[in-house]
Every structure is written in structure tokens, then in C-alpha cells.
Amino acid sequence: MVAKGYDYIIVGAGSAGCIVANRLSADPACRVLLLEAGGSDRNFWLKLPVGYYRSIYDGRFSRLFLTEPGEGTAGRPIMWPRGRVLGGSSSINGLIFIRGQHEDFDDWERLGATGWSYRDVLPHFRKYERYRGGESQYHGALGEFEVSDLRNDNPAAAAWVAAAVEFGLPHNDDFNGATTHGVGRYQLGIGRHWRSSAASAFLRPVAQRANLTVMTGAHASRVLFSGRKATGVEWIRQGQRFGAQADREIVLSAGALQSPQLLQLSGIGPADLLRGLGIGVVVDAPEVGSNLQDHYQARLIVRLKRPISLNDQVRSPYQLAKMSAEWLFAGRGPLTVGAGQVGGAACTEYATAGRPDVQFNVMPLSVDKPGEPLHRYSGFTASAWQCHARSRGTLAIRSTDPLDQPRIAPNYFAEEIDRKTLVGGMNILRDIFRQKSFRDLWDIEVAPGPEAPGPASLWEFARRTGGTVFHCVGTCRMGSDDRAVLDPDLRVRGVDGLRVIDASVMPQITSANTNAASLMIGEKGAALVLSAKS
Template sequence: MNQAQVATKHIAIIPEFDYIIVGAGSSGCVLASRLSEDPSKRVLLLEAGPPDRSLWLHLPIGYGKTMWSNTYNWRFETAPDPNMNGRRIYWPRGKTLGGSSAINGLIYIRGQHQDYEHWAELGNTGWSYADVLPYFIKSEGNQRGASEHHGGSGPLRVSDIGAKHPLIEAFINAAAEHGVPRNDDFNGARQLGAGYYQLTTQNGWRCSTATAFLKPARGRANLVLETQAQATSIVFDQQRAVGVSYRQQGISKTARCKAEVLLAAGAVQSPQLLQLSGIGPRELLERHGIAVVKDAPGVGENLQDHLQIRLGFECSQPITTNDQLNSWSGKVGIALQWLFKRSGPLAVGINQGGCFMRALPDESDRPDIQFHVSTLSADMAGGKVHPYSGFTLSVCQLRPHSRGHIRIRSADPFEAPEITPNYLDAELDQRTAVAAIRCARAIASNPAMRPFVKREVKPGPELNSDADLLEFCRNHGATIFHPVGTCRMGADALAVVDPRLRVNGVTGLRVVDCSVMPTLVSGNTHAAAVMLAEKAAEMVREDVGS
């Protein structure tokens, strides 16, 4: 029994709501905003973390601070991964209003059209690209305005990176020399190409879902927000979800609902909460003394994530963010740039440039890897920058074949679950990782990049065989923060939710977050998490009535 349990004072019963949403993150804030638009429906939003009051949660560069925060970050670690030479890998996840959208790298990428066509082919009716595009458009407020592919007036602000950077320009030109065309819109007609990312920012500030969706809704009388309120279990009346139990300031509380409980706790904690509540593999639940509500062997399985391989370079010219952060004059300069122009590193965050290309062209007819190009270098994402001029080419496989799982370690809701990603378990993933490093090296050695590359620091030119490069990936690969799939949507026996995101085998319960993705989208997951919630809110209203 932990301290939170010892400190329990009494049990409080909260008035009844129509909807209870667990998790005020990328999806949960959207759900709360949309469902509370109907004044006749009472909505309770539960968030385990504190309010988003820190300046670092709102400055794009704050990513480097919140990455290690004990206050705003769950700071998970994986189990020792045999495929990664037994390493535990750090998994940051947001623990505040906005969830991971309050601490992420800000990049707005939807994935490839074919990702969603594949979801539909797997039996998920209503999830083709044509089906989901209207919800991407509805949520998006792109500074470029409305178009065939984009929304111009949605709550989630999406902005261009204003100033061009010589390193990013060199990378784009070097990619063109490698046969990868320039692309000014990765979310348009095609994803293939190299260019600048668009970011979820506005006027130099981060635009999390708490800022975009929740803040405008906070004044509604029918929306109740409870922070520092960690859900401990779903309450069932036989096979129907009727409420949520949670712990807040040492007090155990229970809230009940008339319509539905909506889990939006993310790919780690939504399956954890289902298992704690009796929905999961029977053997796992019985081992931990949990009464089985529904034997659901798929809960917690099908875990997928993007494995990030970081190549570090020393730059020949003092034009990197390292140079600015390693001197007082540089720090003052970027602070003034943000104060007076709302631009510069403080307004951009970490990664400016990107590239989507094929590492194994004989095996894929569409991009299978993604680059994140950063004008700084550090030993790991969010770490202290190196003392020299440096930049980073990070590369990841877009659609890994390896599968892992999330499983509770005990019946204690305050004990982190076991996270087992099984990175590089699949042979295709191993070959793609090696090929991706070779693609990065080839671009870095092209004429357009040569004036900027003094030396390759990591992996280092001494590592060149496939075996050496694969070993480098095992020793240094890390998450790029895109876990999905652990409450998979589908039409088969192992699917956790149906295509309307209702949990199979029970009623009154849905999951609405990246855990429902049957397969990982080809890119950063935040935009898709927002889309999922936009679509889910409409489905809830249709099914429940409003």
C-alpha cells in the first residue's frame, strides 16, 4: 500500500453527470469541449495532473524543461528490452491539462492517406481517409487559411516556421540531390519530400489542446474540471459502466454518469485502467486478484511506437542553437527575439525541418522513414546541448512491424504498468533502421550539406557495417513519443473497441485516444489524436442523442 492509499480520508460521492471523461490530454480536452457544447449535458473531466500554469508549458522551447519534470510528466520507463540490449527506455508522457500536447515537439503531421485506408480495410468502417479528413479540417486553424486539405478557422492553431535557417535549407537541398523533392505541405496531396514542419503554435506560443479547446469551454456551467484527480477504476453495474472512482488530495471519490464513460488516458494508461477495472486478459486479472468483468485478451496488446535513431554532427559554422544557448549574449539575443518579434528558437522548439522518404524502395511504394532535423545537438531529446556547434538528424521507421504490450504489475492503480515495446523485434524493422542511417549519412554527405558538416559525431564513421549500425540502434535508439494501439479498434475477436470506439463486451464505455489506432500512423500522432476525438464526439452524440 502506497502513501496515497494510507492518506485516504473518506469516500465522497459526486453528483451524477451525463459524461465522464478520464484524461484531459490531446483527445480528452477536445471531447470535453465538444460534448459540453450541448448545455443540457453535464460533463465531468478528470485529470490526474495539475493545471497548466507553468510558463514552460506554453513556451515552445519549454519542451527541454518539461521533458524531465516531476510535476507535469509521468516519467515512465520501459521494462528492460532484450532487443535493446536490456536497456530501460525513458517514456515521457504529459501529466497536466493538455496532456502530451502540452509537452510535445509541436509538429503537426496527420500521416499518409494510405494509413487510414488501411484502417478501413481492416474492418473499421468510417475510418478511411475521406471519412477522417473532415475532422482534421474541422479542428485545424491553419495560418495559411482554408483549402482543399486544410481548415482555416478551427481551434487548433497551426503555424509556419517564419524565418528560413541555413542548415534546414541545406538539408532540403541535399535531400533534393538525393532524389527527394522539396515539399511545402506534408499534410497536403502527398507526404513525400523534404521541407519545414508546421507547428501547433500561435504568435510564438504553444497551442496545446488545453489552450485550443478546453480554455474557451471552461466558463460553461455544464462542464466540471477536476485536476489532480487520478482515476483508479471504472464503476460497473454488471456489464454497464456507470461511473469512475478516483483519488483527489488523499480522498477517494466516485462520480456516476447516465450516458457514457470516455477513457482518454492514452496508450499507456487507458489499457491500464481497463485492466484495473476487470477488462483484460483473464489470466492477468486473476493473477492480481481483480474480478473479471470481461475477458478481453487484446487489452494492452498491439503496442507500437516510433523508434528514434539520432545522428549527431558537429557544424562547420557557428550558426546552431547550441551556439546561442552556450553563451550569455546568445541567450539574451534569443530572449529579445521572442519578446519583440515572437520568433526565434523560443518560438519554434526543437525540430524545424523534416523529410519523408523511402529507405527500402524495393519494399515500399510510399515513404517508410521520417526525419526530424534539429539545429541543435544533445545526447538525448531534451538534454543539455553540446559545447560545440552541432545539429541532429533523427530518423524513424514510420510503420514498424514489432509489437509490444502494456500490462499492470499489481492491483495498485498508483503503480506504473509494465511497458514492453519490443523495439526492433521484427527483421524488417532492423533492416529499415540500418537503411535509415545510411540515408541520413548520404544526405549529410551531399554537396549542399558539405559546407556545414565538420564531422559525424554519432554514430561515428568507424561504424559502417550493417551489424555495427544495428548494434548502434540497439544501444542508442529511443522513443520519439508515439505509442499507440493498446486498445485496438477492429472487427475481430482480439479488438478492444468497435469502429465506433465502444469497448466490446460492455456498454456505456468508450476509449478515445491513440490506443485505439489499429496501426501506427506515418508520422507524429498529435494531429490524429485530435481528429479521433472530433470524430468520437460526433459519434457519441449520434449514439446517445443530444
């Protein structure tokens, strides 16, 4: 069944896709179709900031991908949840809002992404941001996406920051300012009470535009071509196949896993892979699905001597009532927190030019994974991950079935420097725990524990117990070389009328959480589409 025609079709209503839909449909003459495989984001746990603990692994809102087992994960597959709901992963993530090092974007330009240096992208970060701390050289205050400073005070988290300063790290009041180096309180993607998601910020306010059609439950199956011109999109909805034509452009914003999958299903990818599955080759593009990157974290947990952990608070009816009142009347407290409250970036002995190579994420709680009960003791967690792992993974379709998950091989820790850097970050965390401001707060290192005294045992602990920080990127790399999947304007090489605008375009992963950069890619990507139109 073929639907009516549109000027633009956008696949994926996630972090980037919602911004693109908003910006393109601002012109009443542009007919825009936004396809989303998931459903509505109207759920309390998707709105309450701390609700990500319940939603991130919930199959109603998240598609749960499994990676291939690997040596770097002790033969374990790792589950990668990706948002399958309006707002995409911005509706289920841990809310930490941090752009990454300025050098991250200068690296992109050095790697061939002309026009994507920090100076180039800063105006796009500022355009979409509504920072409650006010406008500045680094922050925007007039955008749609609300960003707030941490509004929860925990004595153990404050003591950890003080201990990190004693260790020798500078205090940093704004990780989105001049530098990410140092330690401090994180900024979060929240307003006064509720989560900021791409859907709440960019889609819901314009959902009634007559020229914008938002279709949920629509799983894109392939891009349609006339020769090498992308002309439409086919999708599956309630077991039936539908299609629509795009007169101007098609934009894939399905994310770092499903944008390359859709390209491969549509005949753009490694020729041998496609021919082996009986798919006609439109463009032999060997790097579609390669350059896969992610942040992998190892978590250290100590037991606090006093009941000042969130583990204790959630088991006290009085504390639960207090939390609710703080959130309801003041927009503060534990219900406003994300996946990390404090943290920062540091240099291990392997860092170069004084540029941080590990990122820390610290929480006054402990749990095996989100969605499971907090531990019954007074837990405190500090995790470390590498800012820029050298290892690269791959993604490839297994069949022509668009509902079949692709083969995802992250190839974690294929490069030895990645192992050394992560262990170096874990050693720094141990040293911080032993500083004067923190050492008397805890009595037992629960994980990795005394059985992991040195580098070899720390590495073994990390590979057996660590996991993703949910930051997969890079599978449709942009660049100026002929092997790049996209040119710097995010156009798919070898065809016309097709772009990718999402985290898959990153030549190199950002040093910190990736959602802020994904939103920026949506903002800048929309501007590129609009400039081509004019």
C-alpha cells in the first residue's frame, strides 16, 4: 500500500529525528512524514527523571539488542537497550547532559568532517538548549531542550568530590564550559520537575502542525530507489507493508544500530554481504556498519558506614515521603537525579597532551543494573570508562528480514591500550576512595574487593562484570575520503536524496555521554537540509 507523497520522510523519532522534524516542518509548505517504530511516550516513568531505572530495560519502550560474545567481555553477550518510543533513547537514558571535550569535535574535522569543529558546532549546541543557569558564551537559554544543574545534595557524593580534589583533580563547576577536566556536579536534561526528551522538547509542541505527520508503530524496512535516487520509504505496521514517496529528501535518524541496518537492507553496504543475502547492490559501501564504538564501564562499589545511601532511603517510608515532597514542591531531591550525580574526567598515565582519557560517573547507591532492586547495604558506586577507546566493532545484517536484529560485534578491548586505560581509571577511583574526605565514610570495598589487588585482577574483574554505558555510535561515518559512508553534509555517498542524521555519523565517539552531541547533530543536520533546499 502506498501512502501520499511528502517532501521529506524522516525515519526515527529519536534525539536527532525529533529536531529534524521540528525544523523542517517549520515551513508550512513542507510536507514532513516522521516514522517511529515505537509508540507514545505518555508514561509516568518516562517523565519522572529517576524513572529511567524502570524504563531503560522495559520492552515497551526499549528494543533490547544483544551483542556477540567477545574475549573482552569474558565470552558474555552485552545487552544494548535502545529507545523504541517517541523521543528514542532520550526518553529512557540516564539524563546526564555533557557535550564532551572541545577537542572531540576538532578531531572530527581533522578526520575529514569539514565544518564540524568545536567552533562550528557550538552555535548548534546553544540553539537547542534552554539552560536554567542562564545564557553565556557556552550555554543557550532560548532553546527548547531544558538543562538544569544537579538539584540533589548527598553528603557522600559531596565527600567524593572533595576527595577527588585532594587527589589532585581540579574542581569543575561546568563540564559544558571551557573544559571537561576535573570533578564536580553533572548537569541533567530536566526541567523543573520532568525529564527533557527530544519528544517533549521538539515534537510535542509542534505535533498539531498540519504539514507534519507522525506515525508510530511503523518499522522501516527499506529505502526505495529509482536508479541511484532515493525516492521513498517502505515500512511495516501491524503486519502490513506500506510506503510513501519523498519528493526532496529522505533522512535516516534510526540510530547507530538501525540506520546502518536500513542502509544495508536497501542495498547500500559491503557488496559481498549484500549479494550473499540476495540483496541488489545500489552502492558498494564497505564501511556501512563498521567503525562501531561504545563506552564500556567498570563499576567500583564500597559499603558506607552510615545509612546515607539511596539504598537506605528507598526502604524508609519517611524518606520516600520526603523525596516525593521535595520533588513536588521544590523540584529537588533524589527523584530529580540521573544515572550520575557527580563525576568528571581525569588523565591516566596513558593520557597524551594533558587531555583526559577516562570519565567518572558517581552515584550514592548501588545496584546490579537499572530495573533491579538496590542492594540492601549502604552502597556507593563510582564507575570509570575510557573517553576514546581505540578498538572498533562492526554491525552487519543477518538476513533480509527488517525485524531481525543485526549481528553486533563491539570488539571491546581488542587494543591493549584500552585495557590499560580502563585499569588506570579504576586505580584512580581507588585512590580517591582513600583520600581524607572519603576514607572514613566506608569500611568494605564490595567490588572488585580485596581479591583484585593489582592490574591483572582488575582487568579480569572489568571484563567479567563491566558493560556498556549505552553510547554506541559511528556506524555511518562522515568524512571527506571516498570510503566514508557520508560526506560532511551527511549525504550518503553514491546516491542522491538520502542523508543520515544521528549518532551513527560520528567519526569518533565523544569523550562523555553522547545524547547532547546527538541532539546537536540533529540541529546541524536540519540546517544542512534546509540550506540545500534554499
